[in-house]
Amino acid sequence: MALQEGDPAPDFTLPRDGGGEVSLSALRGRKIVLYAYPKDNTPGCTEEAIAFNRLRQAFAACGTEIIGVSPDSVQRHGNFKRKYELDFALLADEEQKLASAYGIWVEKSMYGRTYMGIERSTFLIDAEGRLARIWRKVKVAGHADEVLAAAQEL
Template identity: 65%
Template sequence: MGLQVGDLAPEFTLPRDGAGTISLADLKGRKVVLYAYPKDDTESCTKEAIAFNGLRAEFAAAGADIVGISPDPIKRHDRFKQKYALTFPLVADEARAVLENYGIWVEKSMYGRKYMGVERTTFLIDQHGRIVRIWPKVKVAGHAEEVLAAVRAM
């Protein structure tokens, strides 16, 4: 059984773009939008990142930080972030331990081939580290706006 609304979000400390690390504990006292995506610089992942980035000021005004997570390495995150002028942190879970803890490193299937990958999912975490909302199997169009509305409603 995966994570549920009301659960404490699993703690993590991961390397971030640029240098250094980010821990969920570092963000305590703020709302956190943790969105997981499969791969930097692919069509849907790029659209999702640009949408969240475009609303970053509104998220900040509502007291929320945005953090993107994928299994891509830091160098790839750095290029992706620079290419699209992204202004929120991207963390690298190359070992996929955090993705597994959140229940979103799953078996997928494409053209009859099975493989392991990230299920595009967004978690809204409150100031105390509890999961307030989960969006599984995200469809990118309109998603960032829907998440912002949920943040504002908290």
């Protein structure tokens, strides 16, 4: 059954760029933007990361932390983060545990072949750990601004 707005956000603990781990339960009491993207250093994913990074101070001003997650390794995330001077955590979901729990590890197709991958999605999690807003099949243009507006209303 797909996650719905109002449901408790599934907990996770994943390694992050630069070392250490991030768990949702440890962030209780803060609003979280959890955005999932397919792959570091691809055009759409880079554009999305830059857009969230550009708005990070506005997110911080409304008490919201940004976290990006993809199946890429911690090392790839570190390189991606340095290259684009990203100032938020990137989590490595190499075994797709978070993606599966959130229902975003899906069959995709490109050029006639099918494969499993991340469905670009964003989850706005409230301070009590509930899914306040869910965006699936995200189109990158204007998305970070839309998420910021929702976070400011929460």
